[in-house]
Amino acid sequence: MPDHKTLLEVLRVDLSLTGAKEGCEDGTCGTCTVLLDGWPVRSCLLLAAEAQGHEITTIEGLSDGERLHPVQEAFVNYGGIQCGYCTPGMILTSKALLDRNPSPTEAEVREAISGNLCRCTGYTKIVESVLAAADGTGSTVNT
Amino acid sequence: MRLPRFHLLQPDTLKEACSMLGDRNESVLLAGGTALLVDMNQRLRKPSWVISIKRVTGWDHIALEQDGGLRIGALASVASVARSPLIAERHPVLAQAATSVGVPPLRHAATVGGNLSLNNRCIYYNQSELWRQARPLCLKLGGDVCHVVEKGRTCLAIHQGDLAPALLALGASVVVMGAADERVLPLRDFFTGDGEKPNVLEQGELLAEVRIPPASPSGGSAYEKLRVREAMDFPLASAAANLRLDGGRIAEASVVLGAMAAAPLEITAATTVLVGQKIEDGLDILLDQVAQQGFERAHPADNLAVDAGYRRKMTSVLVRRALERAIAVAQGA
Numbered sequence: 001m002p003d004h005k006t007l008l009e010v011l012r013v014d015l016s017l018t019g020a021k022e023g024c025e026d027g028t029c030g031t032c033t034v035l036l037d038g039w040p041v042r043s044c045l046l047l048a049a050e051a052q053g054h055e056i057t058t059i060e061g062l063s064d065g066e067r068l069h070p071v072q073e074a075f076v077n078y079g080g081i082q083c084g085y086c087t088p089g090m091i092l093t094s095k096a097l098l099d100r101n102p103s104p105t106e107a108e109v110r111e112a113i114s115g116n117l118c119r120c121t122g123y124t125k126i127v128e129s130v131l132a133a134a135d136g137t138g139s140t141v142n143t
Numbered sequence: 144m145r146l147p148r149f150h151l152l153q154p155d156t157l158k159e160a161c162s163m164l165g166d167r168n169e170s171v172l173l174a175g176g177t178a179l180l181v182d183m184n185q186r187l188r189k190p191s192w193v194i195s196i197k198r199v200t201g202w203d204h205i206a207l208e209q210d211g212g213l214r215i216g217a218l219a220s221v222a223s224v225a226r227s228p229l230i231a232e233r234h235p236v237l238a239q240a241a242t243s244v245g246v247p248p249l250r251h252a253a254t255v256g257g258n259l260s261l262n263n264r265c266i267y268y269n270q271s272e273l274w275r276q277a278r279p280l281c282l283k284l285g286g287d288v289c290h291v292v293e294k295g296r297t298c299l300a301i302h303q304g305d306l307a308p309a310l311l312a313l314g315a316s317v318v319v320m321g322a323a324d325e326r327v328l329p330l331r332d333f334f335t336g337d338g339e340k341p342n343v344l345e346q347g348e349l350l351a352e353v354r355i356p357p358a359s360p361s362g363g364s365a366y367e368k369l370r371v372r373e374a375m376d377f378p379l380a381s382a383a384a385n386l387r388l389d390g391g392r393i394a395e396a397s398v399v400l401g402a403m404a405a406a407p408l409e410i411t412a413a414t415t416v417l418v419g420q421k422i423e424d425g426l427d428i429l430l431d432q433v434a435q436q437g438f439e440r441a442h443p444a445d446n447l448a449v450d451a452g453y454r455r456k457m458t459s460v461l462v463r464r465a466l467e468r469a470i471a472v473a474q475g476a
Contacts, residue, residue, distance in 0.1 A: 003151035003193070006180070025144040025271075026181045027249060028375060040248040044144075045180045047173075049151055050197050093248070114374035115246030 007051045008032045008043040011058060019059035019088040023117075030116035033089030034058050040093045040115070059088035062095065071095045071130070074138025080129030082120035090116045094130045103134055146180065147189045153198050157351055160196050161322040165347025167192045172349055174218065175252040177245070178261055186272035187284075202351065203254075205229060211357030217256025217350040221306070225250055234355065235472055236364035236383050236465075240309035243368045246375050256350035259307055259317070259333070263300035263341045263405055264377065265446040267291060283339050291446040298338030299444040301402055307334070308383035308401035309366050311409065313355050319344065320351040327354070334406035341405060361388040363473030367461040368401075371449065378402040379447055380454045382437065384413070384465035388473050393417045398433060398462055402454070403441040410462065412436035422470060430466050434459035 001010070011017045011034070020043050023031035032044040035057035043051075062069040068076065071094050081087050090113060097104060097112040104112065109130045110123070118126060132138040154160045164170050170192035173179050182188045202216035205227050213233070215224065224230055225241035244250050244258065267275075267290040268283050280286025282298040289295030307330070315330045330353075333342050344350070364385040370376035381401035387394045398413040412433045420429060438459040443451040 002148070004146040004148045006146065009145070022144070025184045027177055030246075030248070033248065039251055041252060042177070042248055045176045045252065047151065047176070047180075047193075047195070049153070050176075050195060111374075112247060115248045 001048055003047065003049060005048045006044055007034070007046040007048045007056070010048040011043060011056075017058050017060050021085060021088065023085070028117070029086075030089045030093070031086055033092050033116065035092050035096055038096060038099060040089075040096050057092065059092060062091065069095065070138055071098065071133045074133035075126070075129040077138060077141045078129040078132050079125040079142075080121065086116055086118040086120075090118065090126055094133065097130070098134055104130070106131065144184045146183050147186065149190055149193045151193050151195060153195045155198055155200075157196065157199055157202060157320055157349065158322060160194050160199065161320055161347055161349060163192070163194045164349070165322050168346060170194055170346075172196065174254040174257045175220070175249075177249050177253045178257060182262070185270065187268070196349075208357075213355040215255055215353045215355070217254060217259075217352055219255045220251055221245075221253040221255065221258055222247065222250035224255060224306075233358035234309075234313055234364055234385075236309045236312055236366045236385055236469070237306070237355075239366040240305040240368075240381075240383065243366065243378075244305050255306060255353060258304050259310070259330075259353070260342055260344060260350055261302070261304040263298075263338050264303050265291065265298075265300040265338075266448060267446065268300055291444050298405070299446055300338035300341075300405060301443070301446065302334065302341055302404070302406050303377040303402045303447075305366070305368065305378060305381065305401065308381055308399040308407045309364075310353060310355070311399045311407050312364065312383040312385040312397040314385075314397070315353050315355045317350055318352040318354070319348055321345075321348045325351065331409065336404070336406040338405040359387045359389075359394075361473060362386060363388075363469040363471065363475075365465045365468035365472065367465040367468075369454065369457050369461060379449050380441075380443075380458045380461055382458065382461035382465040384462070384469040386417075386466075386469045386473050388422065391421055393420050393422070398437065398466065400437055400441055400458055400462070402447070403443050403458060408440055410437050410440060413466075417466075422474060426470070430463055433466060434463040437462040 021031035023029035034043045171190040173195040202218040204216040206214045231238040368378045369380040383399045385397045396413040396417040398410040400408040441458045445451040
């Protein structure tokens with residue numbers, strides 16, 4: 001594998017895992033977010049070579065066949081998705097938050113997703129989705 | 144966006160990294176990658192060799208010394224500094240500065256060493272290759288014009304790191320490592336004030352550690368940062384304040400401005416005006432004097448996204464707020 005390939009490139013081009021997106025080229029937008037050993041990282045700023053030996057979780061890895069992950073379900077049920085471009089990064093970041101902090105406050109949710117930009121939703125429904133996933137009400141439709 | 148091609152080396156020790164850097168003129172150090180890879184995407188850096196130190200262990204410590212001083216490894220993530228209970232308790236200014244850097248995933252990757260040795264920034268420099276092709280090469284790019292000041296002969300690129308003002312206010316020193324040796328120098332001597340070459344690191348050298356003198360039991364510090372958004376952005380202006388009290392009087396005071404010049408700017412009025420003063424109401428007028436000197440010493444050029452006049456005025460507000468908060472911490476201690 002060429003040294004200059006980023007993890008994002010390898011995921012999208014070589015592995016056809018196109019859930020992670022390229023949005024900004026400078027680490028600000030978060031659409032390239034994947035989890036590295038459980039932590040949200042900018043896959044566009046990580047060399048593929050440096051990711052070797054670590055556990056990478058992409059959005060494709062969250063659902064179990066047709067069964068959505070609880071965080072994904074909450075986003076669907078609470079209107080946390082519009083165009084869907086920020087969604088993979090948003091969901092992975094939220095999942096990582098809830099894995100570490102199962103009952104976050106709204107402020108903690110907002111801080112956790114501060115590195116994921118969304119141009120569609122204004123974040124309100126995204127925050128509600130994450131809080132619903134946290135308190136177990138994410139599986140009920142609420143839009 | 145593809146990175147330019149390069150050869151990657153991944154040494155296991157810092158000394159190895161120093162040798163590799165020293166042996167290759169077209170080589171750069173890669174730690175967190177949050178600054179370097181962006182520069183490479185923009186074709187500001189096109190090294191033939193990238194020396195990644197992500198595999199190096201043993202240099203990410205936040206360690207308390209017997210005398211109460213702190214040693215922070217240059218590979219400690221900014222996130223680890225932000226959430227360290229040791230640092231939050233002893234040096235709130237540093238915890239706050241670290242927390243203000245970027246956003247959580249960037250703090251997780253970014254390193255203390257990387258943030259301190261951040262290249263200086265300017266809206267005419269930190270742009271893509273395509274954008275820059277529309278203009279002649281500026282001074283920082285090796286050309287002979289400055290796009291900020293017509294006929295300017297000095298590069299005005301700014302140091303916008305958050306950790307430096309905080310660490311300077313704390314009187315920190317740094318360990319610079321080379322292949323054959325190491326030296327310790329005060330952090331203020333690490334910065335050159337040169338927009339084109341912001342720090343003293345030569346090819347083959349890197350930052351290994353930051354050392355902070357012991358905190359006093361009755362002290363207080365605080366960091367104020369001006370930016371457009373509430374996360375992500377580099378500072379448009381910032382102020383770090385550190386105070387030590389002794390028997391209700393200010394024994395030491397430091398105020399350092401960030402994002403105003405090619406190096407963080409120390410405001411000496413903090414010492415001359417505040418040392419010896421008691422913490423009481425009359426301090427208002429003295430805090431204003433220090434804030435005023437902050438305004439007078441700051442001469443930002445219009446090379447960030449927001450008007451320099453506004454940034455300059457806000458500097459005195461930030462100094463005032465940082466001092467007030469530092470005093471509050473000291474009084475609570």
